[in-house]
Amino acid sequence: MTDDGSVAAVSAPKMQILLAALLIRAGHVVSRDELSNEIWGSAPPRRATASLHVHMSQLRKILTRPGRPGSPIATAAPGYVLRLAPGELDLHRFQCLLRDGRRAARAGNHERAVELLGAARSLHRGAVLDGAAAGPIVGGCARWAEEARIESAELLVASGIALGRYQEMTGVLRALLAAHPLHEAFYRQLILCMSRSGRRAEALRAYHCARDTIRRELGLEPSWELRELQRTILRADGAARDMQLAG
Template sequence: MRYEILGPVRVVDKGTVSSISARKIETLLVALLIRSDQVVTADRLIAEIWGERPPRRATAGLHVYISDLRKFLRRPESPASPIVTRPPGYLLHLGADELDAHAFVRLMYDGRAHARDLRHEEAADCFQRALSLWRGSVVGDLTGGPIVDAFLAWLAEARLECTELLLEAQLQLGRHRELVAQLFSLAAEHPLRETFYRQLMLALYRSDRKADALKVYQSARRTLELELGLEPCRALQDLQRAILVADDVLLGVHAAAA
């Protein structure tokens, strides 16, 4: 069985896709998946489901939702439920089942290892496969408490990092011309993310667009000054100086041959 939360929440079992229509039970499942193979206390689950103002009979309601979730996850070939009662709360045992968020993290880890070994083609493939697991917003439009919210914030950052790593690997492979449009879009969407400015400047310079690369630096500088009162980071400043003197090191092995 495969649990998927990198998009609307669903469970895939032998080709059959199932989802939960009851939002509170869906929140319960997501919280247990995020903390899979760990005990989550009843109090924390109640906070995820009802927030700071739980109903008077919240504990009884949680028992009902746990029962409903066990029924939803029941499989004829496996009498044991993955939802285990473990005082002071509950635990979702993954076992041989999969969670797409875990697969995403494994692919990012493998991609980083390939990048460190200068295997950029393999690194790009891992990062691309990791990003392809996303089917939309994490857990759809589901809202939760501290467990879900912290996880959503972490995954949003991880997705951006994976995008940066993919683009870095593609730049190493000399694919600068095909990246320019995407990097313009990413820099506009994330105006305080200096890595996208750096990658865009490098892609433009390698595409024989030195003036445009320097304009990107000036735009980044104005944005950072206006929003944060800061100068661009050292990496951006160093890149601007290297572009001004046409440092051949900026071309890279693949780019020089492109």
């Protein structure tokens, strides 16, 4: 996005990789060897250095902003550095929100945690770096981002549960499980929400769904934590029936 509101698209795959690598390492020098490895891996072409220079020149032209001299990409031995203003990159804002949300959750400030983690999750707009090559910089960031996205969801739901927002979190968890059907932590949280809101039969059905999915897809049994949660619900259900009979 340029200063006049227009959009400058980077469509060439190699330039996309270069831009992604520079954005991930924004403010730090990325060497030519690292950038070459991102694009070509361990088998660069004979004229890789010259080709890298051409791609970088084209990328600089695209990123040059109207009314501002030069490009945010600077040459700095032994490679290049992309300079951004603080808060200009969603990735950095997400990292800060996740860090502060994690701290708030650990401190028991769950209202604040839900606010911060909800803001962090709102920055996600699909798979991170989707379609980019899986070099050490870009691929590593994509894997970290997906893990961080899952962590932010788990923390947000845990704080929502602590606040007693069982119905709201049930809807959030159903959407999460549609995207991550093998993530057991989301099943545990869903079963807990259902159980605490008095929907024990639904909670047990959710457990059986989790067990069947895990068995079918992974050939494994559910974790001890998930099985223990099922047993806790069954014991509570049995105790409730005993009280009714005694009454």
